[in-house]
Amino acid sequence: MERIPILRMGDFLLVTIQVDMHDRLAMTLQDDLTRQIVASNSRGVLIDISSLEMIDSFIGRMLSNISLMSNVLAAQTVVVGMQPAVAITLVELGMSMPGVRTALNVEKGMMLLRECLDSDDSEVEDDAS
Amino acid sequence: MMLLKSESLPIVSEQDIVRARQVARQWAIDLNFKLIDQTKFVTAVSELARNTLIYGRGGFMLLEAVEKDLRKGLRAVFEDRGPGIPDIEEALKDGFSTGNSLGLGLPGAKRLSNEFEIISQPGEGTRVTIARWT
Numbered sequence A: 001m002e003r004i005p006i007l008r009m010g011d012f013l014l015v016t017i018q019v020d021m022h023d024r025l026a027m028t029l030q031d032d033l034t035r036q037i038v039a040s041n042s043r044g045v046l047i048d049i050s051s052l053e054m055i056d057s058f059i060g061r062m063l064s065n066i067s068l069m070s071n072v073l074a075a076q077t078v079v080v081g082m083q084p085a086v087a088i089t090l091v092e093l094g095m096s097m098p099g100v101r102t103a104l105n106v107e108k109g110m111m112l113l114r115e116c117l118d119s120d121d122s123e124v125e126d127d128a129s
Numbered sequence B: 001m002m003l004l005k006s007e008s009l010p011i012v013s014e015q016d017i018v019r020a021r022q023v024a025r026q027w028a029i030d031l032n033f034k035l036i037d038q039t040k041f042v043t044a045v046s047e048l049a050r051n052t053l054i055y056g057r058g059g060f061m062l063l064e065a066v067e068k069d070l071r072k073g074l075r076a077v078f079e080d081r082g083p084g085i086p087d088i089e090e091a092l093k094d095g096f097s098t099g100n101s102l103g104l105g106l107p108g109a110k111r112l113s114n115e116f117e118i119i120s121q122p123g124e125g126t127r128v129t130i131a132r133w134t
């Protein structure tokens, strides 16, 4: 079965979406990522969508679900590289993608993930003291 | 109005939704649509093709390149012989869904298009037409 590869980079998972996904492929990615977060004890997920030329309500919902699901599993998701035309179209479509954090590119996304994790860690320390 | 080109594509599988948006993208590029207009049109096509497949139980998309008053445009007609839409006004509201979904497809496709029309007869089927001009 066709699958979108998930790369493991230390504590993080990296997914680069390079194909025009049909609906089942998007669902499979959502399931695979959820499983991978647990299996590799990941704390962050980066989803690079810079090659995506369109996000409709189905793909938008998948990105939103991944973000919400990762939060439940104590991980953060950052979606990076959304093209301006795609972003404008999403707004007009009425899709707000609740819970989705975005960054301009992979480097900025990685920084954002690190910041999120650092602040999570300090919260834990605060609670302990 | 002048018809420049037309093609009918079946919408009977998820892969056909992908195919519909790819053909729509290529035609929009061929007509020199700006990137943002390409993206809006393709996104509307994706939403309507999915509705045709899921609610209409399959059908087809008729894609037409047209020219009117020296302006070029794309028109897409989605037709199915499914159960139809009992209350079109309701179906066009943001958030209305009988499929436990977001209810964004129809109202979103309307916002993303310059022209939008639905004709639906319960028990007979649904036809949604959109157009976008360069």
Ligand SMILES: Nc1ncnc2c1ncn2[C@@H]1O[C@H](COP(=O)(O)OP(=O)(O)OP(=O)(O)O)[C@@H](O)[C@H]1O
Pocket (backbone or CB within 6 Å): A057, A058, B047, B051, B052, B055, B056, B080, B082, B083, B084, B085, B091, B092, B096, B097, B098, B099, B100, B101, B102, B103, B104, B105, B106, B107, B126
């Ligand atoms: N071709 C069709 N045949 C029959 N009913 C339809 C058709 N298209 C839409 N509908 C009805 O109109 C409702 C609204 O459609 P719309 O695309 O806006 O939302 P949705 O498909 O339910 O959710 P989303 O598109 O956000 O995933 C659908 O839930 C369905 O009841």
Ligand SMILES: [Mg+2]
Pocket (backbone or CB within 6 Å): B047, B050, B051, B104, B105, B106
């Ligand atoms: Mg829909």
